[in-house]
Amino acid sequence: xxxxxxxxxxxxxxxxxxxxxxxxxxxxxxxxxxxxxxxxxxxxxxxxxxxxxxxxxxxxxxxxxxxxxxxxxxxxxxxxxxxxxxxxxxxxxxxxxxxxxxxxxxxxxxxxxxxxxxxxxxxxxxxxxxxxxxxxxxxxxxxxxxxxxxxx
Amino acid sequence: xxxxxxxxxxxxxxxxxxxxxxxxxxxxxxxxxxxxxxxxxxxxxxxxxxxxxxxxxxxxxxxxxxxxxxxxxxxxxxxxxxxxxxxxxxxxxxxxxxxxxxxxxxxxxxxxx
Numbered sequence: 001x002x003x004x005x006x007x008x009x010x011x012x013x014x015x016x017x018x019x020x021x022x023x024x025x026x027x028x029x030x031x032x033x034x035x036x037x038x039x040x041x042x043x044x045x046x047x048x049x050x051x052x053x054x055x056x057x058x059x060x061x062x063x064x065x066x067x068x069x070x071x072x073x074x075x076x077x078x079x080x081x082x083x084x085x086x087x088x089x090x091x092x093x094x095x096x097x098x099x100x101x102x103x104x105x106x107x108x109x110x111x112x113x114x115x116x117x118x119x120x121x122x123x124x125x126x127x128x129x130x131x132x133x134x135x136x137x138x139x140x141x142x143x144x145x146x147x148x149x150x151x152x
Numbered sequence: 153x154x155x156x157x158x159x160x161x162x163x164x165x166x167x168x169x170x171x172x173x174x175x176x177x178x179x180x181x182x183x184x185x186x187x188x189x190x191x192x193x194x195x196x197x198x199x200x201x202x203x204x205x206x207x208x209x210x211x212x213x214x215x216x217x218x219x220x221x222x223x224x225x226x227x228x229x230x231x232x233x234x235x236x237x238x239x240x241x242x243x244x245x246x247x248x249x250x251x252x253x254x255x256x257x258x259x260x261x262x263x264x265x
Contacts, residue, residue, distance in 0.1 A: 019204075051201045053191075071204030077196035080188055 013045030014136055017055035017079065021072050021108065022098075023062025026122035027089035031059065034125035046132060052079040057135050060108050063091040063098050069105040076112040082142035084135040086116040088128055093117045 020028055034041050035048070049055050052075045064072055076085070085108070090096040092108045099106075108114055115138050118131035157164040191197040199207050207213075218225075225232050238249075 053188075053197070053201050068204075070206075074196055074206065075201075075204045078199070078201055080191050080197060 013047070014057060014132070014139070015047060015049045015055050016057045016059050016132070017050075017052040017075070018048050018059045018061070019052075019072065019075055021060055021062045021068045021092065022065035022104070023089065023091060027061040027092075027120075030120075030122045030125055031061070031088065031128060034128050039125045039129060041129060041132070052076075055079055056083060056139055057132070058083065058085045058112075059088060059132075060085060060092055060112075060114075061088045063095050063101075064105040064108055064111050066103050066105055069111050072108070072111050082139055082146055084115045084139045084142070085112060086118060086131050086135050087114050088118045088120075088123050088131065090119050090121045093119050096121065 018028070018031060031048075033039065041047075048059075052058065058076060058079055060072070076083075087093050087108045091098060095101070095104060095107050098104055105111055116131045116135045118127050120127055123131075154166050238245075
């Protein structure tokens with residue numbers, strides 16, 4: 001990615017809401033690792049927030065359990081537009097080892113639309129950072145299209 | 153009425169008060185207008201975030217004054233529960249308590265001197 005393009009995408013901070021829909025916490029630990037001094041995502045303005053109403057991006061980990069499905073939908077609907085959804089980990093991407101389990105609704109994309117998949121068990125921080133960057137690019141494109149045609 | 157009222161512990165001026173309200177109100181309105189205004193009304197974006205749980209009805213989510221003391225009452229429930237049972241709402245019971253307590257006090261005074 002050239003410098004000009006990168007500057008364009010770094011116009012404003014990216015706020016992320018992390019949602020665990022049934023994860024074993026392996027991916028969640030890697031998300032925290034990406035915020036620690038070794039990777040330090042916050043220096044780019046990327047930070048976790050406590051409410052989806054403040055977020056630009058939903059970062060979802062884990063397969064969607066039966067009891068979480070309704071809540072995942074609600075959290076997605078409460079996130080302001082434009083928004084992007086990143087699924088971190090194999091379980092959220094495909095169900096992983098829990099595929100077809102009786103108590104699962106399945107992968108995250110069976111419940112809400114997903115923009116970026118970051119596979120891995122757990123996904124490495126480098127992969128998560130790359131996934132966030134891809135979501136950021138998509139989000140900026142969405143913002144530009146919304147500016148061109150503002151919602152009524 | 154609009155003059156300066158001086159007291160032993162300070163002063164009161166309605167003009168200063170009105171000016172302060174106008175300035176603080178303007179700051180509040182400015183900060184509020186800086187907020188997100190593109191949310192979709194009458195959708196989930198308009199409702200409070202309760203960890204993804206559905207918003208209970210207004211009646212169901214009513215918080216009464218007694219909720220503030222929940223921890224206090226929970227910690228002292230050994231004391232409050234029997235006390236609550238004593239409050240039957242029956243005037244005969246309350247009269248009975250007055251008689252019993254009066255007798256106890258009279259005995260204490262009589263025996264103790």
